[in-house]
Amino acid sequence: MVQQSLLLLLLVLPFVGSIFAATMQAKAKNAVAWLSGGTMAVGLGILAALWPMISAGQVVRDYNAWLPRQGINLTLRMDGLAWIFALMVLGIGLMVVIYARYYLSSRDSAPRFFALLLAFAGSMNGMILSGNIIVLIVFWEMTSLFSFLLIGFWHHTPNARDGARMALVITGTGGLCLLAGMLLIGYMAGSYDLDRVLAAADVIRAHPLYLPALILFLLGAFTKSAQFPFHFWLPNAMAAPTPVSAYLHSATMVKMGVFLLVRFSPVLGGTPEWFNIVGGVGMITLTIGAVIALFRHDLKGLLAYSTISHLGLITALCGIGSPEAIVAAIFHIMNHAVFKASLFMAAGIVDHETGTRDMRRLSGLARYMPMTATLATVAAAAMAGVPLLNGFLSKEMFFAEAYAWHSGSPFDDSMPYIAVLASTFSVAYSLRLIHTVFFGPAPVDLPKVPHEPVHWMRRPVELLVLLCLVVGIVPAQTVGPWLDAAARSVLGDAMPYYSLALWHGINAPLIMSCIAVAAGVLVYCVTASRIASGPEGPPLIHRIRGARMFDWGLVKLTWKWPRSTARFFGTDRLQPQLRLLVLIGLFCATYSLWGAARLTPALVLDNASVIFALIWVVGAACAVGAAWQAKYHRFAALILLGGAGLVTVVTFVWFSAPDLAVTQLLVEIVTTVLLLLGLRWLPKRREEISSDALLRSRIRRRVDLVIALCCGGGIALISYIVMTMAPGNLASDWFLEHAYAEGGGTNVVNVILVDFRGFDTFGEIAVLAIVGLTVFALLRRFRPAMESNEMTEQQRWQNAYDDAQDGRERGDTVRDYLLVPGVIMQWMFPVIMVLAAQLFFRGHDLPGGGFAAGVALAIAFLLQYLAADVTWIEDRLRILPVRWIGFGLLVAVGTGMGSWMFGYPFMTTYSQYIRVPLIGDVPAASALIFDLGVFATVVGAVVLMLIAIAHQSLRWSRARSAAEEKEEE
């Protein structure tokens, strides 16, 4: 039980540390470093506590249900391989934290850096510990995101931004492929649980989907581990601060791909496809990386390509896939992490103390920084594979595997030669690194005077180099048990016999090593003088730049092609878009209904009412008239629109829908007023628009008319067919039967709205509130057209008349004219208030309700605005619509949450009747309080919209009179 909790703690700890680090002050560099180092150290302590179980070959598991029905759970699982990887993440992490404390300058934000570093370490741990292959992907993508932020840490430089984006695009795309691959693997294995996937190896290999799954899986692994042809993101990621490079590109991020290869080699490996693809890609990457590394002038660039090359080596070992090769792969993963981290740190020290990383400018630094030079030399020797150092041992194992017989194909036969060739270049670039930077004449014209760094910046390098030596000299006594546990967890019973001894006698691998070292020295001696003057990269092929091709592709894919496609297929004109939309709708409806039964209904005329028919003659005439007049006679169209609306209201009354009729009627009034207010801001239109007479416009109108007639005819047919079918609605019966018994109201429509489907209604009033606020916000920045800005014609007539008569002031005419209606409208205010209250209170039992009451009250306010001057009204009646909206939403949601207090789900209602003196029984369901919220929100939103539009005239008349006064002055 304790072990399980430790596992969860190991996963959660870095994230907790990250949150704490992120909240610390920018100046608290020491405190953040202590926090981060402490987090890493505690993690190492947990690993130490778990070691007895791991060394005994046990697997520690912790199961936390997440989405059990989908088979996705937070299963944590630690075996030997996960343990050794967690050790690298936390161990190298601790070193990097110490190093970064001294590397970061005072301008860099230490809390941000360490928070990101810890979050990255946490994601790495999660990926390593995942016992569920989908959760593994989640953490995998998290490492992509955090590495993006870390690589782009110096986001003020374009290099860092480009490098970070490239890394994210490539590893993120790979991650998506990996997700698809994992889904396929999970499908084939019948479970996403890693243990069950590992147990289903034979099923998966024999499955027809094996090859697609393998390719998708490998795309994920290869992009992350920077394998050819996806390797180019890694050198570009060198724009990151050096501690990030030392961490991400030695021990952690780039090792994830090979971790997966090792982890899944028992499941996916052992087939010719695996051998050829993984082995082939590994060998190509190994060679290309080593060759390019020799020709790079940037210190970190050389190390980046060297990393690519070593990852290729590990991939090749995974491709070979024999038990001995897996052991060698794990061993080389560990060794590479140690010597490459120390080399990156040494390169960072050189950069930090001299101000440049260009090897053409660096020279003879050994006399200024002898300790650093010694450390770098030892680490580079380990990288080159010199005996007595850790790199030598795993490289010997690689040679032995390359030399061994596998399949007898030409590729297999050529493997030893490729291995020796790549090693030759590996020796040569290691030699170049040390020779150019630390030996030779004293450097001239460096940005800084070089000197040894502060002690603590060197300590991590010293420790790591010491590890190189110790592991290189006494491997079996140091890392032997760890390697054994890791390999055993992957290979299980297939565990081979291997020896970690230094001396195996004179055999093929030793001879290959000797050839590589000798040839490497020779290559460097021959090329040394020419490399420095040459281009950044090997001769001839340096012009082929993966990064540039990637950028070109990205620009094409995300910018040029989409734009030209949109230009070709799309239009920014609304009319064709809408026409297309209507046509698609028409097509879909026709397609799905074509040939359906009962498309030829019987004509039912026996219950037709002449009055109803006459009403609809008017309605149809209004609709067609509105369509006819909307362009040149907007006011007439608006009145006709209102006519069509009224016919709709009558239809609702006729067919037993009183609630709809009340609401529609009230909304009709508000809509008409709203549109009337808007008319003032539209351009005058008296004469015909010239382009209307063109043939093209005429054809377009005809086509649109046909489309519109088809739509109308179709919907008429559908509605006629449905209306003449026998009803068969069970849901409605349920609502009718339960409305009074459970909702406590006799008006079923209202009970549905505020009780059964209360949550929908809540969403709807939220929409209304949002629209109200949007209208308000838009109109605050509204600038009407200049021509609408001047006084209207009617106002000018009235003013002219007022000016001409004696004893009259401007505005008298309109005041006289509106005197009687104005008084009536003012007196209507209390009447409509009472009506609104009546509609609200009876809503639960009789037609009415919050919506109707809200709109009615809004009309009461609106009438006051129509009856008198806006300023006069606002001096007497202050309405704060935003507060109404806020109050309404709070009441509605508060009523919903109230049911929690009684242990019921959200929006459970309670109903009762209360006897109020004089009025009688009043329904007092909690739904009534909810309806109050609806009511208040509707009032607020409607009033807000109307006032916002009405105020435009006021604002512009003020602006106009201000402008006139100015002119007069």
Place this chain on the structure above:
Amino acid sequence: MELILSMGIGILVASGTWLVMRPRSFQVIVGLCLLSYGVNLFIFSMGRLRTAAAPILPKSGEIDPTAFTDPIPQALVLTAIVISFATTALFLVVLLASRGFTGTDHVDGKERQ
């Protein structure tokens, strides 16, 4: 009755659709209003047409569901009425703002060449 109403719905929808595809923004607003009448009536008519059968229940006695019209389409349409009012208002304001910014009431913000 069914025939009359379905023809009415058809005319409303046809007028609305035609207007929605017009170039002037006021035409589009009127079109949307007509279209919303048509669609609301269409949804409402899916509950079949019943006269004198409003879904207002008696307070006592057994409830016979066949005596009342279908309340669900009514509840749907009630919310649709309020929402279509809100969209009309929003569209009107966008129209006014667009007219202010571009100087034209063409839906594309510029007169066709």
